[in-house]
Amino acid sequence: MKSQHLCLLATVESDSHMWNLVYLQLWLGERGLEVKNLGSCTLVQAVLDAVDQHRHAHLLVISSVNGHGYSQGLALIRALRQQHPHLHVVIGGKLTTSEAQTRAVREELLAAGYDAVFTEADALDAFQRHLDDLAQARHSLVLGTGDVTHWT
Structure with missing residues (x-):
């Protein structure tokens, strides 16, 4: 049986790392x-095409570990928000090459359209709390089939 909640998972153009995506895929x-x-x-x-193809997706997760997630993540969210202003989108990982910069760019990424940014040592715990909040918000939504939605 397929889940009622589809999550698209991607990284940025220059990030060739796959281990973080596989881990998050299993974790999610x-x-x-x-x-x-x-x-x-x-x-x-490719992200825009996937969102178009999977219009029923509830969440897009961008994970980057190469230090270029900030600049390329900005380009991605700006393009995405032009076509899909309501999709819930989060980004996390190593988004810059400097820890001090990563903290500083969080607000800019949020202002550009990300719903959440996860970069600190507790990023996975914070992401879990974020998913819990999303599940709580969606808990009372009733689908056309009459089923109540659940993420956890």
């Missing part, structure tokens, strides 16, 4: 989400 799957992993070096257009 354990939390009841169906995950479509778009793979490493994800072009902005």
Whole structure:
């Protein structure tokens, strides 16, 4: 049986790391989400095409560990918000090459359209709390089939 909640998972164009995506795919799957992993070096257009193809997706997760997530993540969210202003989108990982810079860019990423940014040592715990909050908010929504939605 497929999950009622599809999560798209991607990284930025220059990030060739796959281990973080595989880990998050498994982690999200354990939390009841169906995950479509778009793979490493994800072009902005590939993300836009995936969102168009999977219009029922509830969440887009961008994970980057190469230090370029900030600049390329900005380009991605700006393009995405032009076409999909309501999709819930989060970003996390190593987004700059400097820890001090990563903290500083958080607000800019949020202002550009991300719903949450996870970069600190407790990022996974913070992401879990964020998913719990989303599940709580969606808990009372009734789908066309009459089923109540659950993420966990």
